[in-house]
Amino acid sequence: MATIPDIQSFVFDQPARRVVFGVGALAKLPEEVKRLGTKALVLSTPEQKGDAERVVEQLGDVAVGIFTDAVMHVPIDTARKARSEAARLGADVYVTVGGGSTTGLGKVIALETGQPIVAVPTTFAGSEMTPIYGITEGALKKTARDNRVLPRTVIYDPVLTLTLPVHIAGPSGMNAIAHSVEALYAPDGNPIISLMAAESIRALAEALPVIVSEPANLKARADGLYGAWLAGICLGSTSMSIHHKLCHTLGGTFNLPHADVHTVILPHATAYNRDAAPEAMRRIAGALGSKDAAQGIFDLIKKINGPTALKDIGMPADGLDKAAKLATENPYWNPRPIEYTAIRELLQRAYDGTRP
Numbered sequence: 001m002a003t004i005p006d007i008q009s010f011v012f013d014q015p016a017r018r019v020v021f022g023v024g025a026l027a028k029l030p031e032e033v034k035r036l037g038t039k040a041l042v043l044s045t046p047e048q049k050g051d052a053e054r055v056v057e058q059l060g061d062v063a064v065g066i067f068t069d070a071v072m073h074v075p076i077d078t079a080r081k082a083r084s085e086a087a088r089l090g091a092d093v094y095v096t097v098g099g100g101s102t103t104g105l106g107k108v109i110a111l112e113t114g115q116p117i118v119a120v121p122t123t124f125a126g127s128e129m130t131p132i133y134g135i136t137e138g139a140l141k142k143t144a145r146d147n148r149v150l151p152r153t154v155i156y157d158p159v160l161t162l163t164l165p166v167h168i169a170g171p172s173g174m175n176a177i178a179h180s181v182e183a184l185y186a187p188d189g190n191p192i193i194s195l196m197a198a199e200s201i202r203a204l205a206e207a208l209p210v211i212v213s214e215p216a217n218l219k220a221r222a223d224g225l226y227g228a229w230l231a232g233i234c235l236g237s238t239s240m241s242i243h244h245k246l247c248h249t250l251g252g253t254f255n256l257p258h259a260d261v262h263t264v265i266l267p268h269a270t271a272y273n274r275d276a277a278p279e280a281m282r283r284i285a286g287a288l289g290s291k292d293a294a295q296g297i298f299d300l301i302k303k304i305n306g307p308t309a310l311k312d313i314g315m316p317a318d319g320l321d322k323a324a325k326l327a328t329e330n331p332y333w334n335p336r337p338i339e340y341t342a343i344r345e346l347l348q349r350a351y352d353g354t355r356p
């Protein structure tokens with residue numbers, strides 16, 4: 001395929017998946033599960049055990065068990081325990097009720113067995129739309145892509161997000177926006193993904209401030225979930241760049257909270273690429289209703305009372321040199337070349353919480 005400047009060329013390849021979206025959509029869970037299997041294992045975190053138990057009850061005879069030990073970043077021991085419980089029960093379909101941590105646990109079971117997942121997301125992280133899975137062994141999280149782990153059916157019911165506290169909901173939505181921002185300048189993007197990315201930023205930027213000021217506003221929760229869905233597709237369909245590299249480095253090395261790191265870094269990573277990706281910046285700024293993409297993101301974080309400084313979320317000041325070194329070794333592709341000095345400066349601004 002010839003590449004001619006100014007004429008786009010791309011590959012658009014979306015694996016089939018089914019989305020059931022709406023207030024009360026959870027009522028459809030039994031019929032959706034029965035399309036895929038007869039013995040469902042329900043997964044959740046310990047905090048969402050109550051949600052998982054209600055789902056087991058709702059599934060009746062189709063549910064063969066419950067596993068409520070999901071935790072952030074899928075530790076290998078948790079993955080082993082969940083896999084052996086699934087084998088012991090003879091499960092043939094997995095229902096994940098929760099955020100990226102729970103979906104992630106379902107994915108590592110599906111990776112081994114090839115069996116389907118019905119995901120019921122309750123945060124805005126977007127993991128349910130991606131073929132990306134991760135397993136953590138020791139302090140090292142390894143991630144990879146495999147279409148076997150992509151949930152076959154996703155049920156988005158905004159009612160389930162009503163219990164998500166606003167201090168988790170806001171950063172979780174910023175995590176989703178980060179996927180869309182990087183999809184807009186990804187080397188393997190395409191026009192359809194760009195439409196989804198811009199629309200998801202628009203939807204989340206409108207919904208998140210309302211969710212934070214009126215936590216019981218169901219329309220805002222639904223709009224946020226819609227934005228998260230689109231952002232998840234963007235993440236799963238393209239390669240990520242400097243923003244995600246920095247977040248993986250900081251989260252993995254200094255054990256910082258996942259969604260908060262994404263929130264703090266995003267305005268600065270966006271500013272880093274400001275001159276190198278003008279078309280993406282125009283679309284991000286347009287979706288935010290702002291003159292400048294990075295400034296618009298920073299303003300949005302302020303509006304949702306999200307974290308703006310690494311120093312406030314547990315980053316040690318003496319870790320910045322190490323983080324800059326790690327993030328510039330084996331860098332991901334990025335519109336602007338990755339240079340140690342510029343990345344060290346970016347991290348300093350993110351540490352201090354300076355406006356980008």
Ligand code: NAD
Pocket residue numbers: 045046047048071072073074098099100101102104122123124125126127128130131132133134160161162163164165168172235258259
């Ligand atoms: P999470 O799943 O870790 O949830 C955070 C906390 O909120 C948990 O205690 C959870 O039980 C609780 N919670 C979730 N929904 C709730 C609700 N509606 N009401 C009350 N409490 C609720 O958070 P997350 O940000 O969704 O996921 C983070 C993890 O997902 C990280 O490990 C990250 O790497 C991974 N992730 C993976 C992908 C991917 O594509 N593979 C994408 C995004 C995130």
